[in-house]
Amino acid sequence: MEFFKNTNIDFLGKKWYFLAFSLVFSVAGILSMLFWHHIPTGVEFRSGTTVDVKFASTPDLDAIRKAMDSVGLHNARKQPKANNELLITLDLKQNSEETGIDQSKALIIKALSANAPEGKQDLNNATVQSIQDALVQRDPLHVGVNVGGRYLTEAQKIINYRDSVKGGVLGGFDELKNVTSPEVISALQNNFFVSNFTVRSVQVVGPQVGAQLQKQAGLAILYSLLGMLVYLWFRFELIYGVAAVVAVFHDTLITVGAFSLTNTEISLTVIAAILTLVGYSMNDTIVVFDRIRENVKLLRRESLAEIVNKSINQTLSRTILTSGLTFLTVLSLYLFGGEVLRGFFFAPVIGILIGTYSSIAIAAPMLVAYQEWRMSRSGRRVAPVAIDSGRKEKVRVKA
Amino acid sequence: MQKNLLGKTAFIVAILVIFVYGIFGIPQKWNGEGLKEALLERIHLGLDLKGGTHLILQVQVNDAVNADSDITIERLKESLNKNNIAFGEIYKPDPTNHPEQIVIKGIPPAAIGDFRNKIFPIYQQYDFNSAPENTYLLSLKPARVDEIKHQAVTQAIETIRQRIDALGVAEPLIEEHALGSYQILIQLPGVDPDRAIGIISSQAMLEVRGAVDQQVYNSEEQARAAHGGVLPPNAILVHGSSIGTREAKDEVYVLSRSSVITGRDIRSADPNTRGDTGAPTVDFHLFSDGGNRFGDFTRAHVGDHMAIVLDNRVIEFATIKSEINDDGMIEGGFTQDSAKDLSIKLKSGALPAGIKILEESSVGPSLGIDSIRQGVTAAVVGMAVVMFFMLFYYKFAGINADLALILNLVILLGFMGFFGNTLTLPGIAGVILTIGMGVDSNVLIFERIREELRNGKTPAAAVDQGFAKAWVTIIDTHVTTIVSAFILFLFGTGPVKGFAVTLTFGLLANIFTAVFVSRVIFDAGLQRKQRGEALSI
Numbered sequence: 001m002e003f004f005k006n007t008n009i010d011f012l013g014k015k016w017y018f019l020a021f022s023l024v025f026s027v028a029g030i031l032s033m034l035f036w037h038h039i040p041t042g043v044e045f046r047s048g049t050t051v052d053v054k055f056a057s058t059p060d061l062d063a064i065r066k067a068m069d070s071v072g073l074h075n076a077r078k079q080p081k082a083n084n085e086l087l088i089t090l091d092l093k094q095n096s097e098e099t100g101i102d103q104s105k106a107l108i109i110k111a112l113s114a115n116a117p118e119g120k121q122d123l124n125n126a127t128v129q130s131i132q133d134a135l136v137q138r139d140p141l142h143v144g145v146n147v148g149g150r151y152l153t154e155a156q157k158i159i160n161y162r163d164s165v166k167g168g169v170l171g172g173f174d175e176l177k178n179v180t181s182p183e184v185i186s187a188l189q190n191n192f193f194v195s196n197f198t199v200r201s202v203q204v205v206g207p208q209v210g211a212q213l214q215k216q217a218g219l220a221i222l223y224s225l226l227g228m229l230v231y232l233w234f235r236f237e238l239i240y241g242v243a244a245v246v247a248v249f250h251d252t253l254i255t256v257g258a259f260s261l262t263n264t265e266i267s268l269t270v271i272a273a274i275l276t277l278v279g280y281s282m283n284d285t286i287v288v289f290d291r292i293r294e295n296v297k298l299l300r301r302e303s304l305a306e307i308v309n310k311s312i313n314q315t316l317s318r319t320i321l322t323s324g325l326t327f328l329t330v331l332s333l334y335l336f337g338g339e340v341l342r343g344f345f346f347a348p349v350i351g352i353l354i355g356t357y358s359s360i361a362i363a364a365p366m367l368v369a370y371q372e373w374r375m376s377r378s379g380r381r382v383a384p385v386a387i388d389s390g391r392k393e394k395v396r397v398k399a
Numbered sequence: 400m401q402k403n404l405l406g407k408t409a410f411i412v413a414i415l416v417i418f419v420y421g422i423f424g425i426p427q428k429w430n431g432e433g434l435k436e437a438l439l440e441r442i443h444l445g446l447d448l449k450g451g452t453h454l455i456l457q458v459q460v461n462d463a464v465n466a467d468s469d470i471t472i473e474r475l476k477e478s479l480n481k482n483n484i485a486f487g488e489i490y491k492p493d494p495t496n497h498p499e500q501i502v503i504k505g506i507p508p509a510a511i512g513d514f515r516n517k518i519f520p521i522y523q524q525y526d527f528n529s530a531p532e533n534t535y536l537l538s539l540k541p542a543r544v545d546e547i548k549h550q551a552v553t554q555a556i557e558t559i560r561q562r563i564d565a566l567g568v569a570e571p572l573i574e575e576h577a578l579g580s581y582q583i584l585i586q587l588p589g590v591d592p593d594r595a596i597g598i599i600s601s602q603a604m605l606e607v608r609g610a611v612d613q614q615v616y617n618s619e620e621q622a623r624a625a626h627g628g629v630l631p632p633n634a635i636l637v638h639g640s641s642i643g644t645r646e647a648k649d650e651v652y653v654l655s656r657s658s659v660i661t662g663r664d665i666r667s668a669d670p671n672t673r674g675d676t677g678a679p680t681v682d683f684h685l686f687s688d689g690g691n692r693f694g695d696f697t698r699a700h701v702g703d704h705m706a707i708v709l710d711n712r713v714i715e716f717a718t719i720k721s722e723i724n725d726d727g728m729i730e731g732g733f734t735q736d737s738a739k740d741l742s743i744k745l746k747s748g749a750l751p752a753g754i755k756i757l758e759e760s761s762v763g764p765s766l767g768i769d770s771i772r773q774g775v776t777a778a779v780v781g782m783a784v785v786m787f788f789m790l791f792y793y794k795f796a797g798i799n800a801d802l803a804l805i806l807n808l809v810i811l812l813g814f815m816g817f818f819g820n821t822l823t824l825p826g827i828a829g830v831i832l833t834i835g836m837g838v839d840s841n842v843l844i845f846e847r848i849r850e851e852l853r854n855g856k857t858p859a860a861a862v863d864q865g866f867a868k869a870w871v872t873i874i875d876t877h878v879t880t881i882v883s884a885f886i887l888f889l890f891g892t893g894p895v896k897g898f899a900v901t902l903t904f905g906l907l908a909n910i911f912t913a914v915f916v917s918r919v920i921f922d923a924g925l926q927r928k929q930r931g932e933a934l935s936i
Contacts, residue, residue: 002849052766105759106593125763127591129567137735159764168765200766202592204759209455212577220890224883231879269825275887276832276902279880283836286879287843290872318846321792322839325785329835332781333828338773348832 004317011312011360012305012368018361022250029257037260042267043203045217047210048091049104052200053112055084056169059197064088067111076108083167085200105202113195123192124162124169125199131155131188140187154184168198217271221252224275228282236289239370244285247363251281251354258350270347277351280326284319285359291315292367304371308364323356404926407919414911415806418813441816445823448771450764451588452595455757458581462752463551464498464544465491471522471537472501482517484510492536499539501525506533551751552581561747562598563587582757592761594736600754602710603744605665606658608637609696610704615641615716616651626653633657637706639713640732652713654706659696661749664689668745670738673730679738681729683745690725698722707731709741774827781831782808785838793845795935799920800841803912807837810908811901825898833905839876840913844869845936858934862921866914873914877906 033039043050053059061078064086068076079087090104113122121130135151143150161179162170170176172194176185205213225245232241255274259266291311299307327349334345426437446453472489479486487505491498506514514535519527525537539547556573563571568587576584587595611634616622619636623629630636633656640650668683685693697705697719707715707729714731733741786804790797811833815822848865856864881903888899925934 006853054765127589130591163763163765163768167769168763198765199761199763201762202760204756206755206757208457209758216890220886223890224886227882227886228879231882235875269828273828275883279883279902280836282879282883283839283876286875287872290875294868314850315846318839318842321842321846322836325788325838325842326832326835328784328788329781329831332784333777333831335777336773336780337777337828337831338769 002317004320007313007316009313009316010309012309012365015361015365018357018365022254022358022362025254025257026250029254029260032257032260037263039256039260040263040265041214042265042270043089044205044268045210045214045266046091047205047207048089049108049205050090050201050203051088051105051108052081052202053086053088053197054168054200055086056171056196058084059086061086064112067114068108070114071107071111073104073107073111084169105204109199112197116195117193120193121191122195123173123188124195124197126159126192128152128155128159131158131192134191135184135187138187138190140183141181154180158188168200169196170194213268217268220271220275221278224278225249228278232286232289236293239367240289243363243366243370244282244289246366247285247358248278248281248355250362251351251358252278254354255347255350259346264346273347274351277347277355280348280351281355281358284322284355285363287315287318288312288359288364289367292364305368308368312360312364319356319360323352327352404919404923407915408923411806411916411919415809418810418816421813421816422809424816441819442812443819443821444767444771445821445826446586446588447762447824448767448774448822449588450762450767451586452590452592452759452761454583454585454587454596454599454759455576456583456585456600457755457757458552458555458583459753459755460548460551460581461495461498463547464539465494466751467547468498468501468539471525471539475501475503475518475522478518478521482513484513484518487533497538499544501537502530503535503537504533506535508533548581552583554751555754556583558747558750559583559585559599562743563595565743565747566590566595566598568595583754589764592759594740596756596759598740598743600756601744602750602753603662603741603747604710604749605662605745606708607660607693608654608658608706608708609700610652610706610716611655612653613704614653616653617648619651622651622653637708637711637713639706639708639716641713641716650713652706652716654708654713658708659705660685660689660693662745663748664692665745668742670733670735670742671728673728678730679733679735681731681733681738681742681745683727683729683742685725685727687725693727694722694724770824774824778827778831778834782834785834789838789841793936795924796845796848796921799917799924800838800845802920803841803917804834804837806916807905807908807912808834810911811905814904814908815901820900820904822901823898826901829898829901829905833902833909836880837905837909837913840869840873840909841917843872844913844917848934848936852934852936858928859925861934862918862925866918866921870914873910877910881906 059080061080064078068074068078068088073090075090077087077089079089081087088108090108116122121134123131132148132151132155135154136147139147141150141154157179158176161176162168166175173185173189176188225248228248229241229245232244252274255277256266258264259270288311291314292308295307295311295314296304299310302310330345330348330352334349337345422441423434423437424441426433428436468491472491475489476486485505485507486503489501489503492500492502511533522537524540524543526540528536528538530536552575556575560571560573563573563585568590570588572584572586574584576582585599611631612622612625614625616625622636626634630653634653635656637652637654638649639652640648664685666684666686668681671680671682672678673680700719701721703719704716705719706713707717709731715729717730729741731741782804786797786801789800789804793800808830811830814820844865847869848861851861851864852858884899884902884906888896888903928934
């Protein structure tokens with residue numbers, strides 16, 4: 001079966017619509033970056049503390065807010081997620097001392113475990129080792145010799161049950177009945193209590209690291225564009241490289257603009273996704289350029305505009321299939337990849353759409369525009385932007 | 400056909416076997432569990448998948464330079480006295496920003512000759528600059544400053560490693576980070592982050608100081624007032640609490656400026672409990688030199704108080720009951736854990752400089768388990784959808800693409816197994832994107848073959864031309880993507896690096912499978928066909 005057969009769409013004829021479309025979205029994005037949401041950055045870039053907490057039941061936001069207030073965290077942002085999870089974010093205050101960055105995490109956890117009994121550890125946040133230590137100390141099974149190994153197995157069973165079966169949060173000691181013996185449970189009750197939450201992940205970023213990361217991310221994108229420009233210059237001609245980089249820059253601008261317009265946070269994962277997008281969009285542009293290079297050799301009588309149009313049409317089937325298939329894999333990331341991988345969704349989806357569009361609507365017309373500009377300057381027809389190696393081949397064939 | 404299909408097929412099978420070995424090695428048991436164990440042995444899971452703590456620490460290297468210049472100041476005083484050169488004052492003008500500078504004031508004009516001839520040669524690591532009013536500014540030579548700073552980082556890494564080993568963490572990673580910025584990267588799988596951070600980041604500088612004043616005060620003002628507003632020259636004020644490490648009210652002690660013994664004199668330290676009260680303690684043994692000093696001091700001060708100071712806080716303030724020689728006991732209000740932690744820190748020695756946490760991220764084990772499950776599901780579903788579509792759209796050639804895709808995945812995972820790479824969550828995303836982009840090469844080739852067929856070429860010629868023409872494009876697209884992955888690897892940190900590595904391996908594997916393997920399958924198919932039979936694509 002085939003979806004696209006011998007299409008013949010005049011893409012270049014629509015270049016003014018394309019230009020208008022791109023301008024509207026770029027300008028909207030830039031305006032939003034400058035005046036509206038700016039660039040919403042994830043905690044890695046902004047410096048501060050994020051604690052991801054999972055509760056046994058739907059978290060009571062009001063109670064949590066009160067608990068936070070009681071330890072003096074009035075500015076904590078609370079963002080509920082699926083599966084009874086709550087993301088608590090605390091931005092690092094400009095004036096606060098850097099030594100405080102680690103304390104904010106401790107404060108958040110202290111606020112959440114306000115009702116903890118004195119001197120007992122929380123089983124929902126305990127490690128294998130702490131459970132093993134407690135059991136070794138009590139020796140509820142009267143093992144006597146080689147207690148460490150015996151209780152290590154016991155502790156691992158408990159932690160495994162908590163994390164794999166109960167999703168990280170135990171409801172109470174009686175849930176352990178299926179995993180371990182009553183003696184062990186009652187020994188644990190002496191050292192532990194069961195809270196209503198577990199800390200899923202913690203991220204603390206100091207101001208230095210935040211700034212360092214921002215610089216790194218900016219440099220990474222800049223250098224990767226430069227690297228590609230050089231490679232294309234070497235493989236094609238400078239104007240091809242410039243056109244491709246302009247197209248990719250256009251994509252990055254619109255994608256970051258989309259993040260700004262929708263006020264979605266740009267985390268480190270998203271930066272990686274944007275870089276993938278750069279690669280993806282570049283792929284698309286190169287496929288079209290490659291076809292143009294080939295056609296310039298074959299169809300020497302036709303104008304560059306005709307050649308470009310033909311090349312886009314010839315590669316259209318591949319372009320749409322690949323975009324569609326990549327879209328499907330990214331969609332499966334979104335549907336099944338869970339919270340963290342979801343950050344990988346938004347950027348690639350926009351990237352696939354814009355990347356496909358820009359190689360047709362930005363990069364290819366730029367080649368034609370450049371040639372027309374050269375012609376108007378010299379006042380005569382200039383050979384299409386062809387490739388040296390191509391010309392040489394031709395000569396060799398004639399000889 | 401002289402294309403040597405047999406040889407090529409054998410080559411592909413060999414590659415397959417090699418990379419399957421890369422993924423699994425040779426499993427102990429040939430069942431599901433055994434394979435899973437073998438897989439995890441070869442492909443390490445990143446902290447974000449198995450749970451653990453990732454830390455970036457800043458070593459405050461100026462502390463080490465300050466410690467060095469403090470020693471120099473003491474030595475300077477000695478050598479000036481020895482050479483009978485009078486001096487007014489020796490101090491550091493700006494210890495925070497220029498810990499390497501020392502100022503000597505008030506050298507008498509008559510002694511300048513002696514000062515130049517006798518003192519300069521002893522301190523060749525310093526540049527001497529004369530300033531007005533008989534003042535000299537000494538600055539440690541930059542090369543030596545750098546050396547001290549680097550030593551501090553190396554030593555800090557060594558000390559932290561000892562402490563972490565003592566905690567019993569499996570497969571920790573401790574290395575210098577962002578070269579030249581005196582940072583340390585630490586990755587600890589599956590530990591309680593707070594305890595680990597407590598052990599790693601405390602400097603653990605232990606000192607035993609004699610009490611100048613047997614009283615305990617509530618504030619610095621009160622302590623000063625008791626001495627008529629000015630402290631004796633040999634005294635300093637230290638905050639702390641006599642019940643030690645537990646949170647308690649802050650008290651102020653007047654202690655001797657010089658310490659009797661420090662952590663360096665400690666040969667070993669172990670957690671223990673007191674026989675009579677059952678309170679956790681830390682027992683320590685001193686080297687003979689320190690033991691002698693401690694013995695002399697305690698003999699002379701029976702009945703007085705001494706303070707045990709940890710990182711500039713008093714943790715115990717106790718009466719000296721009798722002479723103590725080389726064995727001691729600290730009873731600083733410990734819990735069992737904190738006694739164990741302190742003995743770990745004392746045994747490993749103090750850090751050469753203070754440490755500040757720049758970044759911490761920890762992932763609990765339950766999140767890691769969920770991430771693996773979700774990541775694998777997403778990868779399997781994404782791959783299934785793509786494979787199904789290829790079969791549907793390209794028929795026989797679809798099988799070809801699907802086989803190439805599976806081999807692509809095997810090679811990618813095998814690469815990771817061979818290089819002992821770490822699979823992170825963004826790495827899984829990289830695998831999934833590789834599947835999506837990997838199929839692009841197949842689509843490119845197939846569309847090209849269809850085009851050639853439309854132009855009236857025979858199946859064999861169409862396959863030949865299709866591959867030849869698509870090859871150029873495939874090389875261009877792959878190289879550009881590898882360029883950007885390489886740059887990601889250079890500039891990225893942790894997880895992003897993992898993503899770049901997976902992406903690069905995936906692309907390399909893709910060139911092999913989409914071009915070479917797929918071609919062999921096509922040729923095999925063509926060989927079996929009758930002349931004139933249509934190609935199923």
